[in-house]
Amino acid sequence: MAPDLSLLLIFLLLHHATAAVVPPTSSPPSSTPTPKPPARSSPISSSSPLDPKQLRALQSLNLPTSKDPCSSAAASCDSSSPFRHLLSLTLANCSEDVALSLTALKSLSTLTSLTFANCPVTPIRFPTELTSNLHTFTCVNSLKKLTGVWLSRLQNLTDLIVSDVGITASGPTIILGGMKFLHSVTISHTNLSGYLPKHWHPNLTSVDLSGNHIKGKIPISLTRLENLVHLNLSSNSLNETIPTTIGDLSSLQNISLASNSLSGPIPESLAALPALMHLDLSFNQLNGTIPNFIRDMKKLKYLNLASNSFRGVLPFNAAFIKGLEVFKVGQNSNLCYNHTVLGSKMKLGIAACDKHGLPLSPPPAKGSSADDSSDGSDDDYDDGDNVVEKKHHNGPSKVVLGVAIGLSSIVFLIVFLVLLSKCCK
Ligand SMILES: *[C@@H]1O[C@H](CO)[C@@H](O)[C@H](O)[C@H]1NC(C)=O
Ligand SMILES: *[C@@H]1O[C@H](CO)[C@@H](O)[C@H](O)[C@H]1NC(C)=O
Ligand SMILES: *[C@@H]1O[C@H](CO)[C@@H](O)[C@H](O)[C@H]1NC(C)=O
Ligand SMILES: *[C@@H]1O[C@H](CO)[C@@H](O)[C@H](O)[C@H]1NC(C)=O
Ligand SMILES: *[C@@H]1O[C@H](CO)[C@@H](O)[C@H](O)[C@H]1NC(C)=O
Ligand SMILES: *[C@@H]1O[C@H](CO)[C@@H](O)[C@H](O)[C@H]1NC(C)=O
Ligand SMILES: *[C@@H]1O[C@H](CO)[C@@H](O)[C@H](O)[C@H]1NC(C)=O
Ligand SMILES: *[C@@H]1O[C@H](CO)[C@@H](O)[C@H](O)[C@H]1NC(C)=O
Numbered sequence: 001m002a003p004d005l006s007l008l009l010i011f012l013l014l015h016h017a018t019a020a021v022v023p024p025t026s027s028p029p030s031s032t033p034t035p036k037p038p039a040r041s042s043p044i045s046s047s048s049p050l051d052p053k054q055l056r057a058l059q060s061l062n063l064p065t066s067k068d069p070c071s072s073a074a075a076s077c078d079s080s081s082p083f084r085h086l087l088s089l090t091l092a093n094c095s096e097d098v099a100l101s102l103t104a105l106k107s108l109s110t111l112t113s114l115t116f117a118n119c120p121v122t123p124i125r126f127p128t129e130l131t132s133n134l135h136t137f138t139c140v141n142s143l144k145k146l147t148g149v150w151l152s153r154l155q156n157l158t159d160l161i162v163s164d165v166g167i168t169a170s171g172p173t174i175i176l177g178g179m180k181f182l183h184s185v186t187i188s189h190t191n192l193s194g195y196l197p198k199h200w201h202p203n204l205t206s207v208d209l210s211g212n213h214i215k216g217k218i219p220i221s222l223t224r225l226e227n228l229v230h231l232n233l234s235s236n237s238l239n240e241t242i243p244t245t246i247g248d249l250s251s252l253q254n255i256s257l258a259s260n261s262l263s264g265p266i267p268e269s270l271a272a273l274p275a276l277m278h279l280d281l282s283f284n285q286l287n288g289t290i291p292n293f294i295r296d297m298k299k300l301k302y303l304n305l306a307s308n309s310f311r312g313v314l315p316f317n318a319a320f321i322k323g324l325e326v327f328k329v330g331q332n333s334n335l336c337y338n339h340t341v342l343g344s345k346m347k348l349g350i351a352a353c354d355k356h357g358l359p360l361s362p363p364p365a366k367g368s369s370a371d372d373s374s375d376g377s378d379d380d381y382d383d384g385d386n387v388v389e390k391k392h393h394n395g396p397s398k399v400v401l402g403v404a405i406g407l408s409s410i411v412f413l414i415v416f417l418v419l420l421s422k423c424c425k
């Protein structure tokens with residue numbers, strides 16, 4: 001009896017010690033763990049059991065059903081009676097012998113959200129009962145031999161995420177063509193090939209097609225998506241110029257066109273995007289001068305223009321650069337900075353300008369790719385700029401942890417001593 005009670009006491013004391021310390025020190029709301037709303041699937045005592053057909057389907061997929069599946073992390077259910085039905089399901093870390101069957105998928109047709117994660121099963125054609133209800137489909141490193149046509153059948157989706165899966169046979173136009181309700185799409189690191197679609201659904205808020213083999217130019221139709229907040233087309237084979245209408249993306253916050261073969265200037269219209277937070281144009285063949293308007297973008301936190309062919313004087317002062325979390329302009333051999341304005345403390349990876357605005361001495365990596373591998377300057381100019389971010393994230397939590405551990409040890413010691421004195425009497 002006594003040990004149990006003392007253990008409980010220790011636990012309570014520890015719990016109080018940590019709880020009392022955490023709130024006052026963690027001020028920014030983003031870093032405070034917000035209380036989770038009660039899950040839809042919370043095991044209310046009066047809830048009915050899961051539909052037996054669905055229970056059998058879960059068993060056929062090797063999912064544990066000894067406990068109520070509706071209260072597991074892998075599933076959520078509605079609250080209908082006499083039987084509840086599945087609304088969302090996650091199949092993760094599947095064993096090799098799991099196989100999808102049409103019967104199982106048909107009985108799972110109440111699902112609106114289905115996730116495969118590290119689940120290398122062979123995909124079969126989903127029955128219409130399932131595809132018509134499915135709104136969210138996620139497939140990460142799962143489903144062997146996925147084809148574009150297979151994905152294109154999921155026409156009622158609002159959210160599609162496919163990553164680290166090879167997609168063969170057809171490109172983004174076929175996959176997305178019929179998805180009339182799509183809000184958000186991620187198809188990344190899938191070896192997807194082909195061109196970007198000419199038609200896009202106007203309600204799209206997020207498009208991430210990074211890490212594929214998409215080629216050709218960025219279509220003007222893409223810049224008409226006025227609800228688009230995130231656009232990531234990085235690491236593809238896109239060429240030609242950035243559309244001058246890019247500034248029509250009036251909701252845009254984060255854009256990456258990095259690691260393509262884009263050429264020409266940064267379009268002036270970009271000045272019309274005051275909400276822009278993240279701009280990554282690195283590793284292209286962009287040229288011209290870096291426009292002045294970038295320094296007036298008040299929300300900008302991340303700016304990467306490295307490894308292009310920009311020229312002229314960098315139009316930023318130290319205050320602007322220090323205000324950013326990430327700033328990179330290295331490997332632009334004709335770009336230079338004004339020594340009077342920026343001094344020599346900042347390591348930017350580019351040379352200082354002479355009085356005509358031309359690079360004084362050749363910078364360490366003079367454009368030629370042969371120098372890239374031996375180029376250590378990358379780390380140099382990173383360090384200075386990332387310090388702010390790191391301090392911001394780690395500082396408070398380390399203090400909290402320290403204090404919490406300290407207090408806990410003291411409490412533990414006291415309880416231990418009390419116990420010791422009791423039992424040795
Ligand atoms: C799957 O496995 C990974 C690593 O082995 C683990 O981190 C993850 O939590 C697992 N996911 C589920 C849902 O079990
Ligand atoms: C999409 O949903 C509608 C009804 O909500 C249904 O009639 C249609 O068949 C569904 N489409 C597909 C491809 O499942
Ligand atoms: C993409 O193709 C490369 C080269 O053929 C291959 O090594 C890689 O595994 C493929 N990626 C995926 C996700 O299938
Ligand atoms: C776009 O969203 C609006 C409001 O959410 C909705 O009324 C409209 O039908 C949607 N349009 C399409 C093409 O889905
Ligand atoms: C851009 O890429 C496409 C497709 O690979 C090619 O046909 C076209 O010639 C390229 N354009 C330029 C200017 O290199
Ligand atoms: C774009 O995608 C790449 C790789 O998928 C990722 O590393 C990068 O952070 C993304 N950038 C944005 C702006 O989302
Ligand atoms: C958008 O960019 C900001 C600043 O770099 C970053 O903190 C945030 O995670 C990005 N959001 C997404 C969805 O990539
Ligand atoms: C930028 O590159 C384009 C295409 O490569 C070229 O036509 C143009 O003359 C270049 N502009 C400048 C200012 O160097």
Ligand SMILES: *[C@@H]1O[C@H](CO)[C@@H](O)[C@H](O)[C@H]1NC(C)=O
Nearest residue numbers: 313338340353354355356357
């Ligand atoms: C550098 O800045 C100083 C002070 O603002 C200015 O007088 C000078 O013309 C600038 N030099 C170049 C090359 O732009």
